[in-house]
Amino acid sequence: xxxxxxxxxxxxxxxxxxxxxxxxxxxxxxxxxxxxxxxxxxxxxxxxxxxxxxxxxxxxxxxxxxxxxxxxxxxxxxxxxxxxxxxxxxxxxxxxxxxxxxxxxxxxxxxxxxxxxxxxxxxxxxxxxxxxxxxxxxxxxxxxxxxxxxxxxxxxxxxxxxxxxxxxxxxxxxxxxxxxxxxxxxxxxxxxxxxxxxxxxxxxxxxxxxxxxxxxxxxxxxxxxxxxxxxxxxxxxxxxxxxxxxxxxxxxxxxxxxxxxxxxxxxxxxxxxxxxxxxxxxxxxxxxxxxxxxxxxxxxxxxxxxxxxxxxxxxxxxxxxxxxxxxxxxxxxxxxxxxxxxxxxxxxxxxxxxxxxxxxxxxxxxxxxxxxxxxxxxxxxxxxxxxxxxxxxxxxxxxxxxxxxxxxxxxxxxxxxxxxxxxxxxxxxxxxxxxxxxxxxxxxxxxxxxxxxxxxxxxxxxxxxxxxxxxxxxxxxxxxxxxxxxxxxxxxxxxxxxxxxxxxxxxxxxxxxxxxxxxxxxxxxxxxxxxxxxxxxxxxxxxxxxxxxxxxxxxxxxxxxxxxxxxxxxxxxxxxxxxxxxxxxxxxxxxxxxxxxxxxxxxxxxxxxxxxxxxxxxxxxxxxxxxxxxxxxxxxxxxxxxxxxxxxxxxxxxxxxxxxxxxxxxxxxxxxxxxxxxxxxxxxxxxxxxxxxxxxxxxxxxxxxxxxxxxxxxxxxxxxxxxxxxxxxxxxxxxxxxxxxxxxxxxxxxxxxxxxxxxxxxxxxxxxxxxxxxxxxxxxxxxxxxxxxxxxxxxxxxxxxxxxxxxxxxxxxxxxxxxxxxxxxxxxxxxxxxxxxxxxxxxxxxxxxxxxxxxxxxxxxxxxxxxxxxxxxxxxxxxxxxxxxxxxxxx
Numbered sequence: 001x002x003x004x005x006x007x008x009x010x011x012x013x014x015x016x017x018x019x020x021x022x023x024x025x026x027x028x029x030x031x032x033x034x035x036x037x038x039x040x041x042x043x044x045x046x047x048x049x050x051x052x053x054x055x056x057x058x059x060x061x062x063x064x065x066x067x068x069x070x071x072x073x074x075x076x077x078x079x080x081x082x083x084x085x086x087x088x089x090x091x092x093x094x095x096x097x098x099x100x101x102x103x104x105x106x107x108x109x110x111x112x113x114x115x116x117x118x119x120x121x122x123x124x125x126x127x128x129x130x131x132x133x134x135x136x137x138x139x140x141x142x143x144x145x146x147x148x149x150x151x152x153x154x155x156x157x158x159x160x161x162x163x164x165x166x167x168x169x170x171x172x173x174x175x176x177x178x179x180x181x182x183x184x185x186x187x188x189x190x191x192x193x194x195x196x197x198x199x200x201x202x203x204x205x206x207x208x209x210x211x212x213x214x215x216x217x218x219x220x221x222x223x224x225x226x227x228x229x230x231x232x233x234x235x236x237x238x239x240x241x242x243x244x245x246x247x248x249x250x251x252x253x254x255x256x257x258x259x260x261x262x263x264x265x266x267x268x269x270x271x272x273x274x275x276x277x278x279x280x281x282x283x284x285x286x287x288x289x290x291x292x293x294x295x296x297x298x299x300x301x302x303x304x305x306x307x308x309x310x311x312x313x314x315x316x317x318x319x320x321x322x323x324x325x326x327x328x329x330x331x332x333x334x335x336x337x338x339x340x341x342x343x344x345x346x347x348x349x350x351x352x353x354x355x356x357x358x359x360x361x362x363x364x365x366x367x368x369x370x371x372x373x374x375x376x377x378x379x380x381x382x383x384x385x386x387x388x389x390x391x392x393x394x395x396x397x398x399x400x401x402x403x404x405x406x407x408x409x410x411x412x413x414x415x416x417x418x419x420x421x422x423x424x425x426x427x428x429x430x431x432x433x434x435x436x437x438x439x440x441x442x443x444x445x446x447x448x449x450x451x452x453x454x455x456x457x458x459x460x461x462x463x464x465x466x467x468x469x470x471x472x473x474x475x476x477x478x479x480x481x482x483x484x485x486x487x488x489x490x491x492x493x494x495x496x497x498x499x500x501x502x503x504x505x506x507x508x509x510x511x512x513x514x515x516x517x518x519x520x521x522x523x524x525x526x527x528x529x530x531x532x533x534x535x536x537x538x539x540x541x542x543x544x545x546x547x548x549x550x551x552x553x554x555x556x557x558x559x560x561x562x563x564x565x566x567x568x569x570x571x572x573x574x575x576x577x578x579x580x581x582x583x584x585x586x587x588x589x590x591x592x593x594x595x596x597x598x599x600x601x602x603x604x605x606x607x608x609x610x611x612x613x614x615x616x617x618x619x620x621x622x623x624x625x626x627x628x629x630x631x632x633x634x635x636x637x638x639x640x641x642x643x644x645x646x647x648x649x650x651x652x653x654x655x656x657x658x659x660x661x662x663x664x665x666x667x668x669x670x671x672x673x674x675x676x677x678x679x680x681x682x683x684x685x686x687x688x689x690x691x692x693x694x695x696x697x698x699x700x701x702x703x704x705x706x707x708x709x710x711x712x713x714x715x716x717x718x719x720x721x722x723x724x725x726x727x728x729x730x731x732x733x734x735x736x737x738x739x740x741x742x743x744x745x746x747x748x749x750x751x752x753x754x755x756x757x758x759x760x761x762x763x764x765x766x767x768x769x770x771x772x773x774x775x776x777x778x779x780x781x782x783x784x785x786x787x788x789x790x791x792x793x794x795x796x797x798x799x800x801x802x803x804x805x806x807x808x809x810x811x812x813x814x815x816x817x818x819x820x821x822x823x824x825x826x827x828x829x830x831x832x833x834x835x836x837x838x839x840x841x842x843x844x845x846x847x848x849x850x851x852x853x854x855x856x857x858x859x860x861x862x863x864x865x866x867x868x869x870x871x872x873x874x875x876x877x878x879x880x881x882x883x884x885x886x887x888x889x890x891x
Contacts, residue, residue: 035080091383120166635688771833
């Protein structure tokens with residue numbers, strides 16, 4: 001091989017390697033250049049993104065090109081548009097991966113492509129939901145609709161709807177898969193408001209390949225800010241904002257003032273979700289610190305935060321910002337002893353949006369598609385016939401009941417140039433109430449299958465070329481008044497019944513009095529039936545408000561579906577077998593039954609199956625389901641679904657990758673939780689308990705708080721679990737004087753002595769149990785010693801406190817790596833919780849506040865701390881916040 005051949009081979013090999021890396025980096029990406037000629041694709045030179053034509057995803061619209069004047073400064077995917085001058089709506093069908101979280105983006109650049117210089121306005125729909133009203137303010141500015149959405153099916157329909165204010169068009173459609181761990185919002189989707197690169201000095205918008213997920217980061221600076229930066233690479237977290245975005249940070253020029261970010265909204269009911277990204281870009285000296293609190297409209301939102309050097313930390317809340325608010329103000333305020341002012345590197349702001357991926361009944365879709373093909377119908381019949389429900393296919397009407405699959409109830413093909421026989425496919429439109437085939441050139445007999453349409457009320461076949469006779473069943477239904485039948489104007493149709501002929505005046509005069517008489521009697525009967533039905537319906541609704549009891553001796557059909565929320569959360573036994581691989585892996589065992597590992601569409605779950613030998617399992621199943629469907633909080637385990645099939649009962653939860661807290665406090669644990677880790681876990685559990693006590697109406701008492709019921713996520717976020725013993729009770733007047741008498745339940749060692757002796761259950765019973773768990777967290781000693789004396793942990797700690805020996809209380813494996821004042825304060829909190837006099841115990845609200853103070857002390861000791869995980873491999877934190885108005889209320 002000569003030198004030139006070798007160099008050419010090396011060049012081509014390198015080029016192939018570059019293309020391979022690019023392709024791997026875009027795995028799962030869908031990039032459609034709208035208006036690009038069919039079967040065409042290219043690599044956009046600036047971004048290296050691979051774009052393909054949209055022609056395979058839509059059958060309507062016309063391709064247009066922008067003036068070549070724009071080519072030099074626009075991405076290549078903006079050079080073409082697909083315009084839709086015909087039809088009320090035009091829809092794309094995009095194949096996606098079901099259950100995947102996508103960043104979805106639709107982009108538009110007008111550029112006067114049509115030579116009209118008229119900025120259009122139109123609606124963009126995703127499924128049945130209005131995604132965005134697309135409105136342009138400048139023909140030379142692009143408009144982008146950017147959302148985060150989890151797909152519910154393998155197909156997504158995106159429609160452009162003409163609102164008679166200009167011709168709809170589109171430049172590009174893009175889908176980017178995101179990790180499931182990011183942007184967690186319950187059942188809603190997120191619509192981008194702002195995605196800002198703070199402190200940037202280049203004034204460039206960054207996207208792929210600088211951002212792995214191809215998010216647009218827009219430069220943002222303010223006159224009173226300056227910038228600090230680092231030339232070193234910033235380590236990412238799960239959100240991966242991109243090193244080039246995180247390498248610069250905004251800082252206030254006047255360092256004595258807080259760093260503020262705000263925006264205003266016209267709609268005070270808009271729910272916002274905020275994600276802030278931080279990384280320390282300056283190498284601080286040992287005597288230097290940067291720490292700050294974050295407030296939202298004057299209230300503490302998070303803090304203190306000490307950004308990690310060259311490592312990304314994302315602060316966010318899983319719930320929306322409190323509403324209603326017109327102005328949203330975030331202030332970053334230095335903590336005491338901080339030598340450096342607050343910084344922020346990047347920020348994302350989203351509003352909540354409901355995107356409903358509704359699809360029509362597939363039987364109806366198949367039938368109407370066949371009818372379209374049979375007659376060669378040339379209409380705007382693309383996409384789903386009934387969705388969006390506000391804009392069904394022309395000539396079609398559908399059911400519009402929320403929560404149900406749309407069905408076609410009316411088909412009007414009058415004067416549509418139809419020829420040939422009446423299509424057999426019409427029989428498959430079983431919900432059809434109105435069928436109008438009049439004024440066409442239909443031939444042949446009126447088929448008998450039309451009689452099988454039991455819901456049909458109106459049938460218009462007049463003015464065609466039909467022959468033969470009208471089926472007898474249709475005539476009968478017409479005669480008894482259940483069907484309005486029109487067949488006039490078919491010269492060769494044999495209609496022997498008077499009911500399908502024009503009636504004479506004489507007959508009309510005879511029929512009207514008879515019908516009037518009978519009609520009066522029928523009216524009386526109908527009114528009586530309606531009144532009876534209303535009475536029964538009210539009684540039924542009253543009965544349905546009672547929570548059903550479960551009979552352990554019988555089947556469990558008594559557990560009604562309304563108690564278990566929605567059908568989509570219910571799994572069959574065969575599905576549970578598949579998700580657990582025939583119950584292959586056991587995670588644990590409790591009084592309810594075995595807990596197994598499972599997966600649902602690559603999402604890990606824990607499946608708790610009721611043991612047939614469980615004596616109290618049925619009652620615990622009912623209690624747990626009732627509670628978990630009423631409440632939700634980031635520090636309570638999340639119920640994914642349930643099994644209720646015959647005598648098989650099961651609960652499906654989110655999988656807690658790090659198991660329970662007791663395992664990590666054990667002497668056999670492979671590593672030791674740091675003091676900071678322990679405080680965060682304790683604070684998480686306290687916040688979950690606080691929510692049950694103060695955020696739920698009526699309040700809920702857990703009754704079994706212990707370290708084995710505190711579960712940990714992959715990121716060591718703590719969540720309370722096992723609500724089978726929980727109780728709720730109404731509150732009257734002063735909450736502190738309320739209690740309920742109940743049979744004592746709980747775990748020895750954690751059980752409140754007051755409750756045990758008096759059978760009087762109060763919220764302070766949970767406070768006692770939490771105090772015991774907190775003493776465990778501090779000392780890692782057993783709740784009841786294994787010595788002959790069986791000394792309770794609270795008694796032992798009190799004796800050590802009396803000696804002033806704080807180091808003797810703390811887990812010796814910490815090796816003195818903790819702030820002593822922080823530990824003292826935590827011990828004081830725990831001992832106040834286990835006070836023998838329940839009236840002297842603090843509320844969980846007070847406990848949370850004290851633990852936050854403990855954590856602040858420890859953070860000031862460890863400015864170099866690298867996040868929540870003691871292994872330093874996880875640097876993503878969830879907001880520690882509690883807004884009563886933001887928390888969902890238990891009902």
